Amino acid sequence: MRARILELLRRHSGNYVSGEEISQGLGVSRTAVWKHMRELKHSGYIIEAHPRRGYTLIQAPDALLPDEIRTRLNSSILGREIRYFDSLESTNNEAKKFAAEGCPEGLLVVTECQNSGRGRLSRGWFSPAGKGIWMSVVLRPPFSPQEAPKCTLMAAVAVNNAIREIAQINSGIKWPNDILYNGRKLVGILTEMSAEMDAINYVVIGIGINVNIDVSEFPEELSAIATSVSAEVGSKIDRVGLLSAILKHLEKSYTEAIQNGFGRLLDEWRAQSITLGQEVDVIGSNRKFSGTAVNIDDDGALLVKKGDTLERVLAGDVSIRPSAK
């Protein structure tokens, strides 16, 4: 109901809506309207109440509140349930708990701040309060576990499309699923799954986006390799708008993958890649070599040309050679 009240206030943005109108329009009592307004103010909304004219929304809080997300949701599966936290150890860990307990597909876990944000292979992820989007989505795809790596590429395409749409910058994807702009990282994606050998129980897609982080705020070891959307655009970014764009694009890609397979998505990945065509260094668990990244195959593996042979890379670190940047 609060989401619907907010929607109404937004529709009349700049004007007042009377309590009577809200009450009749949404079928709730005047007292209920008054109580919802009190709670919205408590959550950080600035709402002006005028005795005769009614209510007007002056400013929404800069927070990824469920009510805020719901009023701007353009997806029907992703985000239909939202779990919001002021702070969390890690959104992926929390989402995995909900998933193991049987939560519905599309559950979104979002937090203002991660205390132990995780990147790939147990690395850390800098996740300061109120400055990023730290989120995880639970999927229950009908794919086999062997197809799960393609979920990662699918997520990268969706998030990159959302950033390009909202921030209007030409960001690109570094294999498998980092999003970079001008050679610096904007987004990290950590996909985890629980599976039987021939069926996926659930996939959790964790997305960390440096949205409104000032470059001076990054820890020293990150300052040369990380950046934020706002730093590149030069102005503050609407986090809720970006989050709902991500859910929209991710749902579109996911539905496409279920209905038609990953073919078109892998093509989109190729078109948005900044890795293909570059000289790369590959560091795997038991090999280390350099070569030219030439393509990804149907399984999402990176194909690296090393002399006359084509090496298939499904795991490990791939860095683009500085000289080639």
Next chain:
Amino acid sequence: MRARILELLRRHSGNYVSGEEISQGLGVSRTAVWKHMRELKHSGYIIEAHPRRGYTLIQAPDALLPDEIRTRLNSSILGREIRYFDSLESTNNEAKKFAAEGCPEGLLVVTECQNSGRGRLSRGWFSPAGKGIWMSVVLRPPFSPQEAPKCTLMAAVAVNNAIREIAQINSGIKWPNDILYNGRKLVGILTEMSAEMDAINYVVIGIGINVNIDVSEFPEELSAIATSVSAEVGSKIDRVGLLSAILKHLEKSYTEAIQNGFGRLLDEWRAQSITLGQEVDVIGSNRKFSGTAVNIDDDGALLVKKGDTLERVLAGDVSIRPSAK
């Protein structure tokens, strides 16, 4: 300490060991020895105490007690931690919880009875109290998620070797990992994993063995397709002995796979298979066909010859045609 006392009693099987001898041999007080004896009796051990001669073990309880397992453990990684329950919903679910909380590799979860025992693809598993081995083991293998299906085949080989060793029957493996004797199921294995796209967090291998179930005890719908080790051998089977043989064989196979890859294990699987060479019906999520099972490939997929083509089966149900049984 209780495990060491039991070991001492067993070593003097048929004879008495004095409290003094136990106390000095294991470096504990006489009072402590007395307390441990009381607890062992409480757990179901029948121990005779004679005022002058000391203690003698008359009978161990028919239960998969950690002390009992520990005194007969022939593995060093698997079973080094044991969690025992009178009853559980499912050992795999419990093991996954311990694994997610960071338990060490090799943790064994064992129970007398499962209330919601699970087979593959969310099917049920009949798990009556005190009559079977319902266990799960947590591994943290250095394999990629793509190699996980081979863990399932590895487990089947290890369990089949243990059954052949303990029961001296010529049981065989039905692809991927059921163990059958005379066409009826003795063992089901359910392997689950939690993984990032390029690294496994943990694998849980759940093993359910019909050990001392009388054929008349099976639910009607299982009576034609299930049997138990004791029913085939004609006498009661020592469950702890079988369990420790499984841990021994599984650890051997696992160590082999880490050090030398899966090559030898897949050969062993082929040699113990009852599926290869048979006419089979394959029912997958989007296909259904019949053919001859001719081999498994390096990924553990079943290769089925259908006319002139060779179909690769990684998931789904494969049943051996009754006529060919």
